[in-house]
Amino acid sequence: MISLHDPSARGFHSDNCAGVHPEVLAAIGAANGGHQPSYGGDVYTARLREMFKEHFGDQAEAYPVFNGTGANVIGLRALTEPWSAVICAETAHIHLDEGGAPEKTAGLKLLPVPTPDGKLTPALIDRQAYGWGDEHRAQPRVVSLTQSTELGTLYTAEEIGAICAHAHRLGMLVHVDGTRLANAAAALDLPFRAFTTDAGVDLLSFGGTKNGLLYGEAVVVLSPEAAPGMPYLRKAAMQLSSKMRFVSAQFIALLEDDLWLRSARHANAMAARLHAAVRDLPGVTVVRVPQANAVFARLDPRVAERLRERFRFETWDRATGEVRWVCSFDTTEDDVDAFAAALGGELR
Numbered sequence: 001m002i003s004l005h006d007p008s009a010r011g012f013h014s015d016n017c018a019g020v021h022p023e024v025l026a027a028i029g030a031a032n033g034g035h036q037p038s039y040g041g042d043v044y045t046a047r048l049r050e051m052f053k054e055h056f057g058d059q060a061e062a063y064p065v066f067n068g069t070g071a072n073v074i075g076l077r078a079l080t081e082p083w084s085a086v087i088c089a090e091t092a093h094i095h096l097d098e099g100g101a102p103e104k105t106a107g108l109k110l111l112p113v114p115t116p117d118g119k120l121t122p123a124l125i126d127r128q129a130y131g132w133g134d135e136h137r138a139q140p141r142v143v144s145l146t147q148s149t150e151l152g153t154l155y156t157a158e159e160i161g162a163i164c165a166h167a168h169r170l171g172m173l174v175h176v177d178g179t180r181l182a183n184a185a186a187a188l189d190l191p192f193r194a195f196t197t198d199a200g201v202d203l204l205s206f207g208g209t210k211n212g213l214l215y216g217e218a219v220v221v222l223s224p225e226a227a228p229g230m231p232y233l234r235k236a237a238m239q240l241s242s243k244m245r246f247v248s249a250q251f252i253a254l255l256e257d258d259l260w261l262r263s264a265r266h267a268n269a270m271a272a273r274l275h276a277a278v279r280d281l282p283g284v285t286v287v288r289v290p291q292a293n294a295v296f297a298r299l300d301p302r303v304a305e306r307l308r309e310r311f312r313f314e315t316w317d318r319a320t321g322e323v324r325w326v327c328s329f330d331t332t333e334d335d336v337d338a339f340a341a342a343l344g345g346e347l348r
């Protein structure tokens with residue numbers, strides 16, 4: 001089998017565009033051979049469940065799944081009733097980028113709130129947190145946060161704690177879309193549990209794919225009483241892998257020897273390097289200081305088009321021409337420097 005792509009082609013489109021971390025690929029190979037029980041009855045999944053308890057506390061139950069949309073949808077479904085609604089930021093992936101799956105598949109009403117930076121606050125939540133007992137209104141039951149956010153910003157542990165306290169006071173639960181939870185932990189320099197379990201989060205989606213897995217995410221239930229239906233929902237939502245050992249083996253590789261932290265720190269550092277290289281270029285306005293692994297900037301769309309002939313990246317906001325540059329575990333300093341030099345050249 002020959003490669004059909006050019007392995008030297010690099011870009012900043014998404015951390016999904018990177019390949020698989022070699023340690024993860026090796027782990028898949030090491031898990032191969034022989035027979036193991038299917039559907040999560042294997043030794044790899046047993047080990048993985050233990051590892052998640054080490055990171056999130058003894059009560060944490062991890063459910064490996066295929067992808068992030070699936071993790072979000074079944075996690076939210078597990079926390080809700082058919083008449084429930086979920087409060088989220090207007091920029092949330094569950095709202096903008098899941099093809100309506102939370103609505104179509106979980107039957108949920110999303111209640112989006114505009115935010116300046118992708119982050120909810122208790123005051124912003126209050127714009128949608130009302131109407132309990134009113135049969136005309138879908139009943140707010142869950143607040144969903146993304147950490148790090150779709151706009152490359154971060155919640156502090158204290159901010160998540162305040163949101164959880166507020167939501168719980170109102171009788172709601174808290175879900176975290178943690179597709180980039182590793183980038184957040186690396187940037188905050190905190191263990192996962194400090195800004196999830198200990199802050200009061202009830203359930204989260206734990207990302208793997210964007211941090212070097214071939215595929216795989218995990219729903220992590222932190223408040224078991226809040227999500228009793230998880231095993232059944234995972235199967236009913238077609239997210240139960242029969243050969244689960246290969247999803248679990250990847251996560252073991254990620255969590256062992258802190259590969260998750262090394263990779264996330266690196267991706268964040270590359271975004272900081274990119275920010276430093278472009279922030280003072282005349283014609284580039286960095287929209288917000290990057291806190292994780294993505295840089296958002298405004299520039300002349302014609303410059304962006306020319307640059308795209310050499311590096312792929314996304315237009316984030318068509319109205320403003322804002323673009324997004326995402327760094328991955330395998331982004332190199334040379335990638336960043338070559339991109340910044342090309343951008344500088346186009347602007348001259």
Ligand SMILES: Cc1ncc(COP(=O)(O)O)c(C=O)c1O
Pocket residue numbers: 067068069070093094146149150177179209
């Ligand atoms: C914030 C966020 N949540 C979840 C996901 C996971 O989506 P997918 O279903 O593509 O794995 C993504 C992927 O881009 C994302 O950016």
